[in-house]
Amino acid sequence: MSAAEAEAGRVRSYLDYxxxxxxxxxxxxxxxxxxxxxxxxxxxxxxxxxxxxxTTIADxxxxxxxxxxxxEFAAYYIVxxxxxxxxxxxxxxxxxxxxxxGELSAALLRPLHPxxxxxxxxxxxxVVTIILWLxxxxxxxxxxxxxxDIRAAEIAAFCVAIxxxxxxxxxxxxxxxxxxxxxTRVSALFELMVGLELLLSGRLVPLPLMPDWVEDLAAVxxxxxxxxxxxxxxxxxxxxxxxxxxxGMQLLWIVALTGLFLVVWRFAVRRYSAVGN
Amino acid sequence: xxxxxxxxxxxxxxxLNELQYRTNFFIQLxxxxxxxxxxxxxxxxxxxxxxxxxxWTEPELLVVLGIQLLLGGVISTSIQPxxxxxxxxxxxxxxxxxxxxxxxxxxxxxxxxxxxxxxxxVIGGAAVLAYGxxxxxxxxxxxxxxxxxxxxxxxxxxxYCFWLVIATLAFWIVNVWEIIELFQGVYLAGRxxxxxxxxxxxxxxTFLVPLAFAITVPAEAVTSxxxxxxxxxxxxxxxxxxxxxxxxxxFGLRRYSGASA
Numbered sequence: 256m257s258a259a260e261a262e263a264g265r266v267r268s269y270l271d272y273x274x275x276x277x278x279x280x281x282x283x284x285x286x287x288x289x290x291x292x293x294x295x296x297x298x299x300x301x302x303x304x305x306x307x308x309x310t311t312i313a314d315x316x317x318x319x320x321x322x323x324x325x326x327e328f329a330a331y332y333i334v335x336x337x338x339x340x341x342x343x344x345x346x347x348x349x350x351x352x353x354x355x356x357g358e359l360s361a362a363l364l365r366p367l368h369p370x371x372x373x374x375x376x377x378x379x380x381x382v383v384t385i386i387l388w389l390x391x392x393x394x395x396x397x398x399x400x401x402x403x404d405i406r407a408a409e410i411a412a413f414c415v416a417i418x419x420x421x422x423x424x425x426x427x428x429x430x431x432x433x434x435x436x437x438x439t440r441v442s443a444l445f446e447l448m449v450g451l452e453l454l455l456s457g458r459l460v461p462l463p464l465m466p467d468w469v470e471d472l473a474a475v476x477x478x479x480x481x482x483x484x485x486x487x488x489x490x491x492x493x494x495x496x497x498x499x500x501x502x503g504m505q506l507l508w509i510v511a512l513t514g515l516f517l518v519v520w521r522f523a524v525r526r527y528s529a530v531g532n
Numbered sequence: 533x534x535x536x537x538x539x540x541x542x543x544x545x546x547x548l549n550e551l552q553y554r555t556n557f558f559i560q561l562x563x564x565x566x567x568x569x570x571x572x573x574x575x576x577x578x579x580x581x582x583x584x585x586x587x588w589t590e591p592e593l594l595v596v597l598g599i600q601l602l603l604g605g606v607i608s609t610s611i612q613p614x615x616x617x618x619x620x621x622x623x624x625x626x627x628x629x630x631x632x633x634x635x636x637x638x639x640x641x642x643x644x645x646x647x648x649x650x651x652x653x654v655i656g657g658a659a660v661l662a663y664g665x666x667x668x669x670x671x672x673x674x675x676x677x678x679x680x681x682x683x684x685x686x687x688x689x690x691x692y693c694f695w696l697v698i699a700t701l702a703f704w705i706v707n708v709w710e711i712i713e714l715f716q717g718v719y720l721a722g723r724x725x726x727x728x729x730x731x732x733x734x735x736x737x738t739f740l741v742p743l744a745f746a747i748t749v750p751a752e753a754v755t756s757x758x759x760x761x762x763x764x765x766x767x768x769x770x771x772x773x774x775x776x777x778x779x780x781x782x783f784g785l786r787r788y789s790g791a792s793a
Contacts, residue, residue: 289710290707290709290710293710293711293713293714294710294713294714296714296717297710297713297714297715297716297717297718298717299717300717300718300719300720300721301717301720303721303733304720304721304723304724307724307728307729307730307733308578308585308724308728311585311586311728312578312581312582312585315582315584315585315586316582320581321581398730398732440555440559442559442563443559443562443563443566446562446563446566446567447562447566450566450567450569450570453570453574454570454573454574454577459574459577460577464577464581465577466580
């Protein structure tokens with residue numbers, strides 16, 4: 256067998272693993288539709304609160320804030336709900352649990368890095384949430400009357416960008432999760448990260464509404480590429496060139512954060528000691 | 533009196549247990565500082581674009597935020613731990629241990645647990661509230677102050693009833709965890725006065741999840757915009773909800789089949 260054939264076989268087996276893992280996850284999540292809906296509705300409170308606040312301000316100021324109209328705010332926060340869904344990944348709390356309970360032992364025995372299982376499993380779950388999200392989006396559309404001006408290229412970019420966002424946040428939070436190999440109390444650090452992300456990612460408000468220095472700071476951090484950018488591909492008015500550049504930046508962050516994760520993993524996993532059975 | 537002594541006893545034992553884990557205090561302190569800091573920045577961002585939000589100035593909204601944080605601390609210190617334990621025990625059948633004790637079962641399941649470190653949020657919330665009150669132009673009179681304390685207590689009772697109604701659902705539906713997530717999401721809406729929400733949503737956060745009575749109404753007392761009809765409505769709603777909760781608990785309890793069933 257030549258090297259090329261071996262390589263092709265490797266890729267095929269990875270692909271097979273991802274598809275199978277995602278498929279079983281989809282089947283398993285589809286059983287709990289009510290639970291998923293409860294959870295989706297709980298998550299909706301946040302963007303609706305922001306949307307109402309900014310709509311109120313826009314109305315007070317004659318229909319817009321810094322050139323963003325009420326309809327555009329509505330569009331922003333409706334797309335937000337899907338992007339936020341894509342953004343939910345295996346958290347540092349998950350790593351904390353995995354290490355404290357010794358769950359990692361089984362995962363380490365497999366001939367495959369545990370991160371593959373996380374990525375594939377959550378990706379399958381995303382498929383379920385996207386489908387269940389559609390009716391919610393329709394209701395929000397009727398309730399808040401958004402204005403959209405969409406081109407085909409923007410839809411295409413959006414479909415790629417949400418998966419880019421998913422990978423960026425997966426790799427970022429997994430890197431952060433590595434901290435749990437040293438201390439199993441990661442909550443304060445994680446909350447701090449979520450707080451920073453809220454302000455620097457566009458999760459709270461479209462970034463141009465933040466002070467200039469926040470925007471400058473956000474430009475050199477990964478947060479906005481998993482929030483503001485994917486939303487903007489659909490809601491904003493971006494040229495094809497800007498769309499491609501944005502996707503390029505996403506790719507850059509995916510590579511950088513994956514590199515970071517793999518390096519930290521090598522040191523972290525040496526510290527792991529399973530307890531008990 | 534007896535029940536108050538019992539509650540105090542449970543509180544003491546629970547606190548002693550928690551006091552063993554002092555590192556948790558510092559972690560809680562950090563976590564609360566982060567969440568309060570972020571909430572303050574959010575208000576800053578909002579008020580950098582407008583002098584007032586639907587008639588509420590920044591100090592007035594700090595009052596709302598302070599109350600929301602304070603009450604959130606009360607919920608996570610005592611209400612939520614008790615209700616979570618109740619739901620777990622219904623599922624596992626361990627509720628037998630509470631039911632066989634010669635005291636009122638609703639009281640027992642409501643006072644057994646305490647997470648005292650979470651009280652950091654109560655103090656943080658009170659600080660934000662005090663800071664907001666200092667910025668108010670009108671100041672707060674004694675009458676308004678007393679009314680505020682009364683309404684806040686009433687609000688806490690309302691939230692407790694809401695939680696118990698939900699937790700009691702565990703007798704029918706085994707998995708109610710998502711409802712907790714749902715509550716925590718919706719609770720965020722209390723950071724703003726409910727008057728800014730569109731009609732259907734305002735109805736939801738007033739009567740379905742009683743955030744209006746728990747947070748906005750006490751805040752109205754502090755910011756001198758309270759009408760007596762609102763006070764009457766708040767009292768009436770709390771009394772009715774309490775009575776319903778009492779009945780609902782008994783109704784749910786009859787469904788409980790115990791550990792050996």
